[in-house]
Amino acid sequence: MSEDADRQTFSPTRKSLPIMLLRAREAVMFRIRPMLRQIGVTEQQWRVLRVLEESGELDVSTLAERAAILGPSLTRILKTLREVGYIDVRRDRDDRRRSLASLTPAGATLIASAADDSAAVFAAIHAEFGTERTQALLRELDALTEVLGESGPDTAD
Amino acid sequence: MSEDADRQTFSPTRKSLPIMLLRAREAVMFRIRPMLRQIGVTEQQWRVLRVLEESGELDVSTLAERAAILGPSLTRILKTLREVGYIDVRRDRDDRRRSLASLTPAGATLIASAADDSAAVFAAIHAEFGTERTQALLRELDALTEVLGESGPDTAD
DNA sequence: CCCATAAAGTTAACGTGTTAAATAAATGCG
DNA sequence: CGCATTTATTTAACACGTTAACTTTATGGG
Numbered sequence: 227m228s229e230d231a232d233r234q235t236f237s238p239t240r241k242s243l244p245i246m247l248l249r250a251r252e253a254v255m256f257r258i259r260p261m262l263r264q265i266g267v268t269e270q271q272w273r274v275l276r277v278l279e280e281s282g283e284l285d286v287s288t289l290a291e292r293a294a295i296l297g298p299s300l301t302r303i304l305k306t307l308r309e310v311g312y313i314d315v316r317r318d319r320d321d322r323r324r325s326l327a328s329l330t331p332a333g334a335t336l337i338a339s340a341a342d343d344s345a346a347v348f349a350a351i352h353a354e355f356g357t358e359r360t361q362a363l364l365r366e367l368d369a370l371t372e373v374l375g376e377s378g379p380d381t382a383d
Numbered sequence: 384m385s386e387d388a389d390r391q392t393f394s395p396t397r398k399s400l401p402i403m404l405l406r407a408r409e410a411v412m413f414r415i416r417p418m419l420r421q422i423g424v425t426e427q428q429w430r431v432l433r434v435l436e437e438s439g440e441l442d443v444s445t446l447a448e449r450a451a452i453l454g455p456s457l458t459r460i461l462k463t464l465r466e467v468g469y470i471d472v473r474r475d476r477d478d479r480r481r482s483l484a485s486l487t488p489a490g491a492t493l494i495a496s497a498a499d500d501s502a503a504v505f506a507a508i509h510a511e512f513g514t515e516r517t518q519a520l521l522r523e524l525d526a527l528t529e530v531l532g533e534s535g536p537d538t539a540d
Numbered sequence: 541c542c543c544a545t546a547a548a549g550t551t552a553a554c555g556t557g558t559t560a561a562a563t564a565a566a567t568g569c570g
Numbered sequence: 571c572g573c574a575t576t577t578a579t580t581t582a583a584c585a586c587g588t589t590a591a592c593t594t595t596a597t598g599g600g
Contacts (some may be wrong), residue, residue, distance in 0.1 A: 253531035
């Protein structure tokens with residue numbers, strides 16, 4: 227009743243790359259959310275804090291790129307994080323179009339307080355799915371992103 | 384300046400499973416969005432229509448599960464899709480708590496009109512990343528979802 | 541030096557993600 | 571049968587995703 231005849235017009239949604247990536251991400255996030263709730267930040271706020279902890283002071287564009295968050299979302303997130311005191315934002319003296327964000331001591335403390343819980347979650351995932359298998363999956367995801375990122379339908383010409 | 388000493392508290396964000404799944408999904412969606420824009424539906428609306436095309440009439444809970452969309456979002460999406468005439472929604476006679484959604488002819492026509500474009504996009508992805516490699520990645524994503532889905536921090540007791 | 545153009549962020553508008561609470565219908569038990 | 575408890579869905583509130591338009595600052599050519 228759903229298919230015209232004996233030919234599948236689309237691959238089943240169970241085998242669709244976008245949906246499977248979404249499902250896998252959901253499964254992982256399900257393990258992580260309890261920790262995030264505990265410290266009172268959203269998943270995206272956590273990514274921003276993590277990137278700043280990893281890279282130090284960054285301009286908004288680079289931060290957006292590394293945290294995989296779009297500009298408009300990041301503007302709102304930075305506003306919130308600044309209001310609660312986890313980050314500082316200042317203007318770049320040399321190029322006054324740029325904003326530079328950095329972690330405050332309070333932000334660094336927050337991240338440190340979640341380190342053990344975070345490690346435990348990922349240790350559990352490695353234990354259940356396999357450390358090597360997880361690493362291999364990460365490599366494949368990175369490869370897929372690289373391959374598709376080089377040229378797209380909007381980059382054709 | 385970012386790390387306390389010589390020990391990495393967190394794995395680099397470049398190797399974080401949640402972030403890599405997000406990046407990979409973004410890379411794939413970047414190829415698909417032009418088609419969705421053309422037919423005037425969002426990514427989530429498209430998933431709902433695809434699932435209904437694949438499975439026929441479904442109750443809201445099952446539809447949410449298969450389209451990987453949460454209940455509250457689906458309520459809004461179904462309202463929109465009904466208003467533009469792509470789906471019908473009715474009450475289940477046997478269990479009046481349930482709503483049943485199904486594709487209208489207009490909805491089926493919309494999907495059919497995008498079939499060729501959709502196939503072309505996925506053919507391109509298979510060509511660039513490899514058909515076998517893509518299949519293998521899908522299997523790993525499914526496996527990860529299964530492994531993590533069986534028990535979680537909220538299912539421990 | 542002046543202006544057109546580009547670049548970096550922000551604002552705006554609308555749709556979705558996420559959690560908690562509310563509504564409504566079905567179920568089970570005394 | 572009557573009511574407390576579940577189940578299915580919706581509503582509400584706030585945060586983020588996405589695209590387009592806008593503001594401000596840099597840059598380059600005349």
